[in-house]
Amino acid sequence: xxxxxxxxxxxxxxxxxxxxxxxxxxxxxxxxxxxxxxxxxxxxxxxxxxxxxxxxxxxxxxxxxxxxxxxxxxxxxxxxxxxxxxxxxxxxxxxxxxxxxxxxxxxxxxxxxxxxxxxxxxxxxxxxxxxxxxxxxxxxxxxxxxxxxxxxxxxxxxxxxxxxxxxxxxxxxxxxxxxxxxxxxxxxxxxxxxxxxxxxxxxxxxxxxxxxxxxxxxxxxxxxxxxxxxxxxxxxxxxxxxxxxxxxxxxxxxxxxxxxxxxxxxxxxxxxxxxxxxxxxxxxxxxxxxxxxxxxxxxxxxxxxxxxxxxxxxxxxxxxxxxxxxxxxxxxxxxxxxxxxxxxxxxxxxxxxxxxxxxxxxxxxxxxxxxxxxxxxxxxxxxxxxxxxxxxxxxxxxxxxxxxxxxxxxxxxxxxxxxxxxxxxxxxxxxxxxxxxxxxxxxxxxxxxxxxxxxxxxxxxxxxxxxxxxxxxxxxxxxxxxxxxxxxxxxxxxxxxxxxxxxxxxxxxxxxxxxxxxxxxxxxxxxxxxxxxxxxxxxxxxxxx
Numbered sequence: 001x002x003x004x005x006x007x008x009x010x011x012x013x014x015x016x017x018x019x020x021x022x023x024x025x026x027x028x029x030x031x032x033x034x035x036x037x038x039x040x041x042x043x044x045x046x047x048x049x050x051x052x053x054x055x056x057x058x059x060x061x062x063x064x065x066x067x068x069x070x071x072x073x074x075x076x077x078x079x080x081x082x083x084x085x086x087x088x089x090x091x092x093x094x095x096x097x098x099x100x101x102x103x104x105x106x107x108x109x110x111x112x113x114x115x116x117x118x119x120x121x122x123x124x125x126x127x128x129x130x131x132x133x134x135x136x137x138x139x140x141x142x143x144x145x146x147x148x149x150x151x152x153x154x155x156x157x158x159x160x161x162x163x164x165x166x167x168x169x170x171x172x173x174x175x176x177x178x179x180x181x182x183x184x185x186x187x188x189x190x191x192x193x194x195x196x197x198x199x200x201x202x203x204x205x206x207x208x209x210x211x212x213x214x215x216x217x218x219x220x221x222x223x224x225x226x227x228x229x230x231x232x233x234x235x236x237x238x239x240x241x242x243x244x245x246x247x248x249x250x251x252x253x254x255x256x257x258x259x260x261x262x263x264x265x266x267x268x269x270x271x272x273x274x275x276x277x278x279x280x281x282x283x284x285x286x287x288x289x290x291x292x293x294x295x296x297x298x299x300x301x302x303x304x305x306x307x308x309x310x311x312x313x314x315x316x317x318x319x320x321x322x323x324x325x326x327x328x329x330x331x332x333x334x335x336x337x338x339x340x341x342x343x344x345x346x347x348x349x350x351x352x353x354x355x356x357x358x359x360x361x362x363x364x365x366x367x368x369x370x371x372x373x374x375x376x377x378x379x380x381x382x383x384x385x386x387x388x389x390x391x392x393x394x395x396x397x398x399x400x401x402x403x404x405x406x407x408x409x410x411x412x413x414x415x416x417x418x419x420x421x422x423x424x425x426x427x428x429x430x431x432x433x434x435x436x437x438x439x440x441x442x443x444x445x446x447x448x449x450x451x452x453x454x455x456x457x458x459x460x461x462x463x464x465x466x467x468x469x470x471x472x473x474x475x476x477x478x479x480x481x482x483x484x485x486x487x488x489x490x491x492x493x494x495x496x497x498x499x500x501x502x503x504x505x506x507x508x509x510x511x512x513x514x515x516x517x518x519x520x521x522x523x524x525x526x527x528x529x530x531x532x533x534x535x536x537x538x539x540x541x542x543x544x545x
Contacts, residue, residue: 033265034311035060054084095130105130132171171198196237235265354379379458397438402430402464409456
């Protein structure tokens with residue numbers, strides 16, 4: 001697949017881009033990365049922790065992955081990041097301390113399945129080639145040649161998103177980033193590179209002669225300031241209070257302070273748990289927001305320099321334009337809305353304030369056996385917390401039935417005494433047959449990282465069943481059509497692969513109106529060229545089989 005252009009031939013960036021020292025969104029909003037690293041490949045391949053990370057207000061997540069991980073799982077995690085308002089930054093960890101494995105990382109990114117994943121998410125994605133390659137400093141020539149080949153091959157395959165390059169020598173050597181970075185930026189056909197330094201620089205191991213700086217703080221300040229002088233887009237991709245093996249002390253507060261002063265991004269290592277060699281690096285005990293502890297709670301929530309107080313989520317990723325459309329797409333924001341068999345009530349809590357009942361799950365259906373309803377509907381509650389972002393339009397849906405006809409109160413609101421409603425709560429009339437319920441709402445209040453969905457089931461002693469609870473972003477017609485178009489673009493720019501069965505090539509306006517049927521076939525015609533057209537629009541291959 002080559003570079004995707006719109007029907008007017010524009011080659012503007014499909015998503016994020018760099019200019020001088022800084023990162024910008026597709027609509028020219030300056031973005032300063034504030035987020036965390038998480039070891040998904042080993043601890044959370046389903047992405048269950050993503051809604052928990054989102055509660056911090058982080059605008060990005062660096063996704064630790066490897067070449068043995070399933071691309072479908074990575075695709076799901078990326079989708080979950082986007083659905084929760086965070087920029088996904090996947091990286092390949094096989095290169096850690098091993099320069100020679102950069103070629104393996106490149107091979108992973110160039111797989112057809114991986115490329116398709118990148119194209120599907122290119123509006124939101126930053127691609128980190130490989131983690132901390134090499135256990136020693138490389139020569140400037142070797143650093144340039146290796147990364148230039150990788151970037152060139154990725155660009156030739158149509159990858160236009162920002163490519164993040166880690167420093168060599170376990171990610172800690174700033175010299176090649178500062179000295180070779182400008183040359184790599186110039187050589188990149190997209191001029192769209194970000195450089196990542198991992199500040200595993202403990203005070204007790206600082207060497208003034210080797211580093212050229214008197215103290216670690218001098219090194220931090222000098223590196224960050226020099227990156228701005230040389231107009232290099234630099235972030236601090238990893239840092240913590242201690243290094244591997246518990247070696248200390250890393251002045252992490254100073255790192256945060258300097259990054260804030262200079263508008264430079266940072267990613268804390270790591271959400272955890274899982275840092276068995278240095279447990280102090282773990283920001284959480286169990287991976288949930290409520291178990292943030294120690295430096296993790298400080299860097300995520302409490303510090304005025306932390307994520308919650310400095311992170312700004314780009315407007316476009318909050319989907320402010322997606323206020324129309326009748327169909328929701330993307331990952332479910334509700335955790336475990338299918339009530340999976342492994343841990344059927346994970347993510348959910350029950351509160352019985354004056355009623356009694358039992359909650360059981362079978363085959364993805366929750367059964368609420370109400371023994372005592374209490375006086376009011378709120379006496380029995382089933383609920384879950386998640387983040388809602390101002391300006392975003394959501395679609396909520398669920399299935400339910402009852403043993404006898406009854407009403408059920410469903411609300412999405414602020415979890416405090418004022419209980420500000422966000423979604424125009426519904427009083428549902430349940431019958432003895434399954435019914436589908438769905439409604440759309442736009443979050444008009446300020447962003448709430450701890451909004452709550454509540455099913456109030458008290459007041460009557462009538463049992464009921466619940467299934468398939470979901471909350472997704474509403475997508476505009478143009479967005480859905482564009483995604484369909486991108487999935488059908490083939491390797492040879494300007495061509496598409498005809499389906500095996502009957503098909504038509506449709507031209508749509510950006511508001512979803514069919515303008516013209518451009519071509520059609522019986523199927524199996526192979527590669528066909530897109531026709532030249534005089535007007536703008538979105539071309540979609542419709543498989544009629």
